[in-house]
Amino acid sequence: MEDMHNKLDDFLRSQLNDSSEDPFWNVPDDAIFEKAMLLVPTGRKKRRKVWIILSLLLLAGLIGSMYFHDNQIRVLQQKINNPPESIFHQSPVAESVISKSKNALSDLSSSDNLSSSQGAPIELPGKIGKQGKLKSSSISSINHRLANGTSENYKSEVRLNLDKNVSHQLKVELQSTAADIKYRGERLSNQAITKLKWIQTRTLPLLSLPDPERIAKERDLVYPNVTLQKTAVSPSTLRLGILLSSNQSWYSMKKIPISRDVKLYAYDNSQPGFGISGFMEKLLSKRLSLRTGVGYHSFKNRSTLESQIYFDMANVVETSTGEAIYQTDLALMNPLGDYSTLIEFPVNDQMHQNDLMQENTQIKQIIKSVDLNASLNYAVIFKQHFNLSLGTGIGFAYRTGLDNEFDVSLYHNDILYKNQTELPTQLNEDRRWYGQTFGKIAFEYRPSDRLGLIFESQYISGITSLRNAGINKNGPQTYLHAFIFSAGITQGF
Amino acid sequence: MLRQPFGSVLHNTMDYVIKMSEIHSETEAIARAKKGDPIAQRYLYQKYRTKWYMICLRYLPNKADAEDALQNGLIHIFSKLDQFDPKLGEFAGWTSRIVANDCIISIRKNHKNLVVQKIENDLPVCDHEENVLDKISREEILKMIQSLPTGYRTIFNMFVFEGYAHKEIAEHLSISEGTSKSQLFKARKMLQALLEVMI
Numbered sequence: 001m002e003d004m005h006n007k008l009d010d011f012l013r014s015q016l017n018d019s020s021e022d023p024f025w026n027v028p029d030d031a032i033f034e035k036a037m038l039l040v041p042t043g044r045k046k047r048r049k050v051w052i053i054l055s056l057l058l059l060a061g062l063i064g065s066m067y068f069h070d071n072q073i074r075v076l077q078q079k080i081n082n083p084p085e086s087i088f089h090q091s092p093v094a095e096s097v098i099s100k101s102k103n104a105l106s107d108l109s110s111s112d113n114l115s116s117s118q119g120a121p122i123e124l125p126g127k128i129g130k131q132g133k134l135k136s137s138s139i140s141s142i143n144h145r146l147a148n149g150t151s152e153n154y155k156s157e158v159r160l161n162l163d164k165n166v167s168h169q170l171k172v173e174l175q176s177t178a179a180d181i182k183y184r185g186e187r188l189s190n191q192a193i194t195k196l197k198w199i200q201t202r203t204l205p206l207l208s209l210p211d212p213e214r215i216a217k218e219r220d221l222v223y224p225n226v227t228l229q230k231t232a233v234s235p236s237t238l239r240l241g242i243l244l245s246s247n248q249s250w251y252s253m254k255k256i257p258i259s260r261d262v263k264l265y266a267y268d269n270s271q272p273g274f275g276i277s278g279f280m281e282k283l284l285s286k287r288l289s290l291r292t293g294v295g296y297h298s299f300k301n302r303s304t305l306e307s308q309i310y311f312d313m314a315n316v317v318e319t320s321t322g323e324a325i326y327q328t329d330l331a332l333m334n335p336l337g338d339y340s341t342l343i344e345f346p347v348n349d350q351m352h353q354n355d356l357m358q359e360n361t362q363i364k365q366i367i368k369s370v371d372l373n374a375s376l377n378y379a380v381i382f383k384q385h386f387n388l389s390l391g392t393g394i395g396f397a398y399r400t401g402l403d404n405e406f407d408v409s410l411y412h413n414d415i416l417y418k419n420q421t422e423l424p425t426q427l428n429e430d431r432r433w434y435g436q437t438f439g440k441i442a443f444e445y446r447p448s449d450r451l452g453l454i455f456e457s458q459y460i461s462g463i464t465s466l467r468n469a470g471i472n473k474n475g476p477q478t479y480l481h482a483f484i485f486s487a488g489i490t491q492g493f
Numbered sequence: 494m495l496r497q498p499f500g501s502v503l504h505n506t507m508d509y510v511i512k513m514s515e516i517h518s519e520t521e522a523i524a525r526a527k528k529g530d531p532i533a534q535r536y537l538y539q540k541y542r543t544k545w546y547m548i549c550l551r552y553l554p555n556k557a558d559a560e561d562a563l564q565n566g567l568i569h570i571f572s573k574l575d576q577f578d579p580k581l582g583e584f585a586g587w588t589s590r591i592v593a594n595d596c597i598i599s600i601r602k603n604h605k606n607l608v609v610q611k612i613e614n615d616l617p618v619c620d621h622e623e624n625v626l627d628k629i630s631r632e633e634i635l636k637m638i639q640s641l642p643t644g645y646r647t648i649f650n651m652f653v654f655e656g657y658a659h660k661e662i663a664e665h666l667s668i669s670e671g672t673s674k675s676q677l678f679k680a681r682k683m684l685q686a687l688l689e690v691m692i
Contacts, residue, residue, distance in 0.1 A: 005681055009653045012684075015634050016547055016654070028546040032560055033538050036567035037531070417557070 055487065059455065237283040241454060243488035245275045249299040251335045251466075254477045264305050264333050273298040273366070275484070287379040291391070292372075296400075299367045299482055303335050304360065311355040311412070316347050326351075332406055334363050335478040336466055343408055345417035358411040367466075367480070368401035377442070386445045392438065395460070399432045431468040434480070436460050444490065452490035459483055523584060527574050534571055541585060545592045547635070551650050552596035554639035562599045566592035593655045597647065597665060604643050629691055637687045645680035652677050 256264050277295025284290055315328045324347040332339045375393025410417045440458035462479035516522045516536050525533035545566060549559035569591050577587055638646060647666070651657040652673075657665070659673040666673070 008681060008685065012634060012638070012653060015629075015631050016551065016638075017544075026543055026546055026550070028542055028560065028563055032564050033535070033542070033567060036564045037534065037571070039568050040571045 238493045239281040239283075239289075239452070239490050240279070240493070241281065241452075241488055241490035242278045243276070243295075243454070243456065243486040245277065245295075245297070245456075245484050245486035246272045247275065247297065247299060247482045247484040248272055249301055249480060249482035251301055251303065252479045252481060253335055254479075255474060256333075256476045264303060264335070271300045273300045273482075275486075277486070281377070281490075287382055287389075289377045289379075289389075290374070291377055291393070292374045295371050295373070297369060297371065297482075297484070299369075299480060301335070301365050301367070301480075303363045303365075305333055305363060306361075307331075307333075307359045309357050309359055309410075311351050311353060311357055313353050330359065330408065332361060332363075332408075334365070334404070334406075336365065336402070336404075341406070343410070345410060350413055355412060360409045360411070362407040362409075364403075364405040364407075366401075366403040367399055369397040369399045371395050371397035371436070373438070375438070375440070385447065386443070389442050389444070391440045391442065393440075394463075395436050395438065397434055397436060399434070431464075431466065433464075434462055434466055435464040436462050436480070446490075446492075450492045452492070454486075454488050454490050456486040456488075457483070458486065519584060520579065523574070523577065523579070526571065537584075538567070541588060544585065545588065548589060548592045548650075548654070549596055550635060551638055551654065552593070552600060552647060554646075558599060558603075559596075562596045563592065565599070566595040569595060590655065593650070597651070600643060600647055601666070629688070633691060637684060637691075640687065641680055641683060644676055645683060648673055648676045649680040649684075 253264065275295055275297030277293055277297075279291050279293030281289050281291040309328070309330070311326070312328070316324055316326050319325055325344050326347045327342060327344045329340050330343045332341055373393055373395030375391045377389045377391035379387040379389040381388040438458055438460040440456055442454060442456040444452050444454045446452040460480075460482050462481065464479075465477035466480055467476055467478050516525070516533060519537070519540065522533040522536045522540075526537055546559065546563055549562045549566070550556075553559040553562055566588075570588050573591070577584065638649070641649065648662055651662050651665070652659070659670045659677075662668075662673045663670045668676075
């Protein structure tokens with residue numbers, strides 16, 4: 001028995017595994033290969049993945065560098081406020097000087113003594129006299145100079161004018177970043193902070209020297225006659241930006257007539273859509289801003305229609321070649337409207353009158369639209385170089401294009417008949433204008449006040465139906481939803 | 494029926510023929526196809542399309558199903574071409590296994606229960622000389638296999654043509670080893686009976 005089975009198996013294998021091509025038999029249609037190759041990821045798609053990974057790495061690097069940057073500032077501030085103990089114990093007077101310098105810095109952030117006119121300049125404590133004696137003086141009030149007389153658009157900076165006769169140039173290590181010192185919420189300019197620290201750190205190297213040498217060097221130091229005038233620096237109030245985005249979208253449907261014979265489902269789409277947009281953002285206050293924008297997006301969606309139809313012999317026609325073909329109009333309900341199309345498939349003798357046939361249609365739709373939107377944004381985290389903001393807004397979109405592809409499968413006694421068709425771009429019930437609302441979170445990194453990199457995540461929800469319910473407001477409704485992920489650049493003015 | 498897909502590319506036939514002649518071996522074609530060379534991809538397709546299609550027709554008697562399975566198989570083959578290592582086996586065998594797996598997946602998707610319940614007890618057991626079997630054409634043999642019930646046909650193909658063991662068949666199809674063996678036995682009996690009728 002086993003030998004017989006083996007003989008049969010060997011015979012069948014030898015007959016059917018022969019790969020020599022008979023030009024008239026068993027050659028598949030080349031269209032199958034063409035269609036398959038369209039769906040094979042090309043090098044371009046693989047390179048796209050590499051770009052996405054590189055972008056994510058770049059984002060991680062930026063966030064890391066900003067954290068490191070902030071950390072450096074914290075370390076620097078700590079050094080300024082807490083110099084090494086070994087220097088302090090060498091000179092109690094130096095300790096007093098440094099302490100009063102620290103007070104001067106803190107007074108800058110807490111003083112309320114402002115006047116609109118030019119006043120006497122402030123003198124820093126800790127003048128170093130030629131005899132090596134350290135003198136101290138009190139701090140006078142800080143004067144505030146207005147650039148153009150308006151309170152909304154004023155400029156200010158802290159400038160320290162050093163005496164020209166300072167000659168003994170000590171080698172002092174200057175940090176390139178500024179400590180996080182604020183005056184009434186305004187940030188002092190980097191230049192001012194650097195110079196303030198220069199004054200402080202100028203004394204420290206002296207204090208570390210042995211006594212005879214220190215006294216000799218102190219003798220050579222010239223009075224640093226420091227005047228302090230404060231002006232504030234204001235951020236740019238207008239920003240323009242451009243964003244590139246990808247999105248995942250889906251439908252939600254209401255009042256779709258569902259019965260035993262007809263069911264329509266919408267489900268998640270595995271293919272992303274893309275878009276480009278631009279915006280203009282006006283600063284209303286330090287943290288609040290109003291943004292208006294225009295964009296172009298494509299949204300890809302899928303849905304499934306299942307229905308049952310009954311075989312009717314009256315729909316069987318004979319072709320010129322004598323083949324029996326079943327032709328019928330099939331109602332293709334879809335999320336954007338109803339449409340009827342003619343389908344046909346070959347008939348065999350297994351089909352009888354009133355036989356039940358199951359129909360399953362895969363629907364792919366691509367909506368292309370231009371939208372206008374407006375949003376209010378609030379910066380929950382606001383730092384010198386980056387901010388994190390939340391926003392909400394409303395928009396109106398106009399559909400510029402619609403692609404529909406329907407893949408119809410009919411089953412009869414487990415035998416499958418397939419049909420593929422494309423529909424016109426305008427369906428009977430769809431509408432071109434629709435409204436939407438959205439919420440978003442955005443992260444912006446600004447290496448300078450003028451230039452920024454922005455990353456945004458947004459959820460949009462349709463507030464009007466993509467279907468025109470017409471006179472019957474209780475008719476079927478379809479709403480578009482999407483997650484949009486964007487990256488772009490901003491420019492301040 | 495499959496229609497021409499929207500936006501498909503049409504090739505200039507003469508230009509294509511010239512470029513195909515630049516490929517001198519299967520190894521070269523595979524190396525170039527891995528880099529996305531469309532000419533090399535088409536070279537491989539033309540060389541093995543009959544074999545792959547035959548696999549699909551053995552599993553799926555309905556032409557539309559077979560074409561769908563072939564298309565899925567082509568997508569998987571050319572998407573995973575980077576993973577093919579010539580040191581581990583032949584390209585024909587590697588691709589045949591991929592196509593067969595796609596056919597099995599298609600069958601499992603459309604047929605929840607592959608176990609054939611009807612038992613044909615009266616099938617004769619026959620033994621034939623080889624010269625008699627040679628009279629049967631390949632097309633007739635293919636139709637014989639296609640006429641088997643889905644469960645018999647699937648297990649028969651997996652065991653005889655793809656070389657799966659009963660344990661592997663049982664795991665793939667979520668059946669027991671015993672069921673795999675009994676279904677194979679019945680498939681063979683049915684084929685022998687069909688051969689008897691033909692001869």
